[in-house]
Amino acid sequence: MTPSPDAALRFEPIVSIDEALARPRVLALLRSAAPVGARLTLLTAPAGFGKTTALAQLAAAARQEGQQVAWLNCDDRDKNLQLFTENLQAALARCALVLESPGGLGLAGLQTPLLICVDGYEQASSEAVDEFIEALAWAAPPLAHVVLTSRSGPRPHLTRLQLAGKVRLLDAELLRFTPEESAHLLAQALPASAAAQVTAYAQGWPFALQLVRLRASSGAMSADWALDPRSNMPRRQIFDYLAAEVLTSLPQELLDFLREVAVLDSIDVASANALRGREDSLSFIRQLARIRPIAVVDEAPWVARLHPLLRDYLMELAELSKPGCLAHQHQLAARYWGQHGRLHEAVSHAVAGGHLALGADLVEQAGGFALLANEGAVRSRLILQQLPEALIRQRPRLRLLQLMQQVLESDSISTGPAFERLEQEILQADSGPDDRARFDLDFVRCLMLVQASEHQLEFSPWSALDHARQLGRAHAAQDQRPLACALSVEIYFLHRYGPAERCERRVQEIESLFAGGAYTHNSPWIWTYRARNAMARGALQQAESILHEQLERDANFLNFRQGSLQRLVSSLLGRIAYERAELDAALEHFLAVAPDALNQQLEALHSSHIDAARCEFALGACHRAIEMLQSSRHFAFEEGLVHLEILAGACQVELLNRLGEVERAAQLAQSIKLATLWDQALTPFALPWVVVEALARARYWDLLHSPDAALAATLATQFLGLSHTVGQPLSVLSAHLMAALALSQQGQMATARSHLQQAAQIGAATGAVQRCLDGGSGMMALLREANFGEPTPEGAWAALVLQAWMAAFHTRAERTEAKLLTPRELDVLCELAKDHSTKLMAKNLQLSPETVKHHLKSIFSKLMVKTREDAIREARKRGLLP
Known part of the structure; x- marks a missing residue:
């Protein structure tokens, strides 16, 4: 039998690859995917x-690369083995090769690599040809590689060949364009943002992406393409292609099934049965495997997902054949998902079907404000965003949910007045005591305390x-x-005001x-509560472990990042690092809590304004820290943020x-009425406890440098008593350190050492270092003179603090005045800060007393001072001393 008369079309590719995107990833897998030794690829x-x-x-x-290439395009005639082998011989003849028989092949003597390409093999597949x-596959020599392409999946015998290492089986997932390949393909045709939208819609389908590229390159794209990628796709061409090339191979019953369930994003057996009112959906879902990956x-369990373009085509087809059927199917889907707790999907279907009132009803029936407990703030916002704002404002319960969500996400500037208006509207309505809006109001009023607390100094939310x-x-x-909502708000305030013991309960x-698993979308709040409790106990290591462990594995935090929660987590990590004197890491975390006019959460404000300034000060940028605090005071005054002001x-003082x-x-302390504020704090x-602690520190240092320095110990x-009452061990540590320093300056050394001993016990247990460093050189002198006995945890902690002091001293010196003072002068300045005599400095530095005096004279000259006290003071101003 002679080759068919259309030989010219049988032995060359029927496509041009001149403008095709180079895809080395695909070619590499065609050549060498497992099993590596296979001579046949399908x-x-x-x-x-x-x-x-x-x-x-x-x-190509x-x-x-110098290989010989034989190409054969198959058609239905190739099901005949004799015709298939004759056509394959004709293809090989173009390479001056002869295929003698399936048994002998006549290829054993190949001297150069040979690639045999058989395209459209599904048209040739028959028992004999297979x-x-x-x-x-069994007899091909090492230099031969046979590649078949087919629309049909592999027959069982090819699977056996794969297990034997004789054939590699590849499917459409290999050909699906990656996001990077899609972006590269569309780069010359569309801006990046539009290309990203089209890529997401096409889901890597090469045919659709190529049509988009051709249409865009021809200038056929509409000017408003960025608004909706679907309107930019050449949908009619794609739909016609689907109808002609994909769906014609499916039985009519399966097509009917697809039209009935096309509104579903994900087709599982139960939802498909619910929409169809039948119980046979499983068999149809199984059949969809034949059009993978257009259907995945x-x-x-058995679940199918249709390509977005296929879904759109099926829905268009369904609506054309039976107008109004899509709205009905969406309504059925909305009710089904609403009954099964999938509220976002339920509302989405209601809106897609034009049933806006149903969407609102579903949200109210699901609990209104209570959705925040099981859906979380971010998901609640995403649910509400599907409904028109006008509809939300017509429904008091939806508006209450919206206001709560805004407060939780720290978008709360206008929520107070809006809530007051809505509260009056609900109370004045003649709806009776059983009105669910009135019930919701009691709990939403509780959460609105969060917003009100940011603007009132004396605030009592407890009743x-x-x-x-x-x-x-x-x-x-x-x-x-x-109850979960009420407890969450109470915990919020207990963490802010105390006591810590009640917060633990x-x-x-x-x-x-939450143990029942119904509130998993709020799981990040639970581990954040635990971390905050650990922080309150001074368990820095435990708090850090909780945060890092959960940050890595909690999908709800990663996928639904609530702004207020993210800021709180950054604040906690920053506080942990700061307590350990890991200042660079702490500052990075605090700066991540970026100041925002919409963000009025005290904890976030404290980190981004106050803690960040303290970090800068401790790192030696003293004047920048003061300027930051001054700016924070102005910002707080303008925004009415009394606590931040x-x-x-107080921190400035x-x-x-x-x-x-x-x-x-002293002038600033008088201006802000520091003494009066401290009396209120008693x-x-x-x-809020952060305010109490800031006032205590400010008033302490104010008294320590005043004629009434003895009052600093009082x-x-x-402050020690307040710290015990609230249950804050780290604040107890600060209070003991403050008492020790104040009493030592009054000559009451025995009592001072007692306080220092208790501080060392807490410091050793918690690992907190920076609070002691904040006491300055006077505190370091106390630590050096302290005798903690044989090697003890307290002694190890004291050594850690002194080591951190020395490291901070040299780091700050290098950052600020490295060119002003010599390395040896920096060593002398460090000894000077310890209040050592000239002889002791000489002994510690292994210098003569005269050499030390020479260095002191040089330091005084460079710092433009005359006394040791002035030298230390000037060194601090320049950021040389912590």
Whole structure:
């Protein structure tokens, strides 16, 4: 039998690859994917996935490398084994080769590599031809490589060949364009943002991407392409292609099934049965495997996902054949997902079907504000964003949910007035005591305390919190979510005001609610509560372990990043690093809590403004720290943030005193009424604890440099009592250190050493270092003179603090005045800060007393001072001393 008359079309690729995207990833896998020693490769994919293009590129690359290439395009006539082998012989003849028989092959004597390309093999596949290909796979010599492309999957005997290492089987996933390949393909046709949208919609389908490129390159794209990538796709061409090349191979019953379930993003057996009112969906889902990867089918459990373009085509087809059917199918899907707790999907279907009222009803039926407990703030926002704003404002319960979500995400500037208006509207409505909006109002009012607390100095949320908690407990048998919401707000304030012991109890209570797994979308809050409790106990290592462990594995934190939660986590990590004197790491975390006019959460404000300034000061940028605090005071005044204004002013007073600018500090203390504020702080739980601690430190340093320096020890004792009441061991540590320093300056050394001993015990247990460093050279002198006995945890902690002091001293010296003072002068300055005599300095530095005096004279001259005290003071101003 002679070759067919269309031989010219049978033995060359039917596509041009001149403008095709080079895909070395694909070619490499065609050549060397496992099993590496296979001589036969079968590439299967539906129409439009670029099989022929990839094979043509492989052939071109082989020719460039000096290989011989034989090409055969199959058609239905090739099912006849004799015709197939004759056509294959004709293809080989173009390379001056002869295929004698399937058994002998006549290729054993190959001297150069040979690539045999068989395109469209599904048209030739038959029992006889498949047996011939199997023989070829077993007998092909090492220099021969046979590549088949086919729309049909491998037959069982080819799977056996794969297990024997004789054939590599590749599918359409290989041909699907990666995001990088898609971007490269469209780079010359579309801007990056538009290319990204089209890439997401096409999901790597080469045929669709190529059509987009051709259409865009021809200038046919509309000017508003960025608004909707679907409107830019040549959908009619794609739909026609789907109809002609993909769907014609499917039985009518399967096509009917696809039209009925096309509204579903993910087709599982239960949802498909619900939409169809039948129980046979499993068999149809299984059949969809034949059009992979346009339909992706998972088998455990059976779930199918259709390509977005296929879904759109099927929905268009369904609506054309039966107008209004899509709206009905969306309505069924909305009710189904609503009944099964998939609220986002339910509302999405309701809106897509034009049933806006149904979407609103579903949110209210799912719990209204209580959704924050099981869906979380971010997911609640995503659910509400699907509904028109006008509809939300018509529904008081939806508006309450929206206001709560805004407060939780720290977008709370306008929520206070909006809530007050809505509260009046609900209370004035003649709806009766059973109105769910009134019930919701009690809990939302509780959360709105968060927003109000940022703007009021004296603030007591406890009665409202107690009412909400009791109401939640009373209704817990019907729905535990209101109680979870109430407890969350109470924990928020207990972490802010104390006491820590009550906060631990509330966290245990909310953990028991969450233990059932119904609130997994809020899981990041639970481990954040634990970390904050550990931080309050001074367990820095435990707090850090909780945060790092959960940050790496909690998918809800990674996927639904709530702004207020992210800022809180960064604040905690920064505080942990700061307590350990890891200042660079701490500053990085604090700067990640970027100041934001919309973010009025005290914890975030404290980190981004106050803690960041303290870090800068400790790192030697003293004047920058003071300027930062001054700016923070102005910002707080303009925004009405009373706590931040007090914090910034108090911190300024402290740092100015530590710099030796006592007169300026005293003037500022009088300006902000520091003494009066401290008197207010003496009432337990009257002010946020960070404010109490800032006032205590500021007032302490103010008194320590005043004629009434003895009162500094009294204040330290007051602060110690408050710290014990609230349950803050790190603050207890600070109070003991403050008392020790103040009493030592009054000559009461025995009592001072007692306080220092207790501080060392807490420091050793917690690993906190920076609080001691903040005491300056006077505190370091106390530590050096202290006798903690035989090697003890307290002695090890003291050594750690002194080591950190020395490291900070040299680091700051190198950063600021390295060119002013010589290395030896820096050593002398360090000894001077320890309040050592000239002889002791000489002994420690192994110098003569005269040499030390010479260095001191040089230091005084360079710093332009006359006394040791002035030298230390000036060194601090310049950032040389911690």
